[in-house]
Amino acid sequence: MKLRKFAVIAAMGLCAAGSAWAKDYQAGQVEIDDLWVRASAPGQSNGAGYMEIDNKATAADRLLSVSSSAAERVELHTVETKDGVAKMRQVEGGIALPAGGEVKLAPGGYHVMFLKLKAPFAEGASVPATLKFEKAGEVAVQFKVKPAAHNPGMSHDHSSMKH
Template sequence: MKTLYALLPLVLVAACGRAPEAPSTVTVADAWCRAAPVGAMAGGCYVTLTASADDRLVAVETTAADHAEIHTMDVTGEVMRMRQLKDGLALPAGDAVSLAPGGEHLMIIRPKQTLAAGETLPLTLRFQKAPPRSLAAPIRTPDAAMAHGGDHR
């Protein structure tokens, strides 16, 4: 009898594991948000995303701000401007897509919390195919080497 009970969980796992198709997933790595002074109207968060199948980052949500957007940087002459990616960001299968200072980023609009180094900011990333991913991104002051990448003012 003991043996039967011990085997039961294994049988259930085997049965549930036979899904018709493996859903696509997105691996989320190196998430962080840039520390900002008290009263800052916006902040930037960065992350590296790797999709198992062609996918798209379509939205970002946070309970810690009025809302959040997916942005990119355009350089016009010597002026760097931010632009919202209304259709989101393509995630080709197997490619590590890095959102980093100076390029694509997640824009946190009107934060409700101070973006203080050492704290975390909750983010939910929504994809076209893969299930949404929620994470707590650590807030930190960028390294000197990354500091000239782009400011959010």
């Protein structure tokens, strides 16, 4: 009986520890998770960064800007599709974070654009940056450099499909 009680307490402790480690970074009541960029291809001068942002506050906030010593310039971008053509556009005024909501910066949508990289993004390394929020303030973060072919959301294999 004591062993079972110990196992339950240990399991509860692991669950609590897991939820305590769920967020990577925090600024005020804004939590930032899963920050990543792809490794640079040879000759590539720009890179895109992605993340998930949860605004736990009861008031809306806004990601105003991102800065990084890894690039000459960093901008917030989105992808807009018009007449079947997708184009990248800089986001004016930042990215809105609804109260109690989340925003995902992901391929094909909002992203951080690192322009004129000072050095290629090397797989396994990290890229330092500072996120600036309208209300939550600033927070220093690290983007993890994933393999160049990293493509979240594409978990199934299409290699056997006939075209």
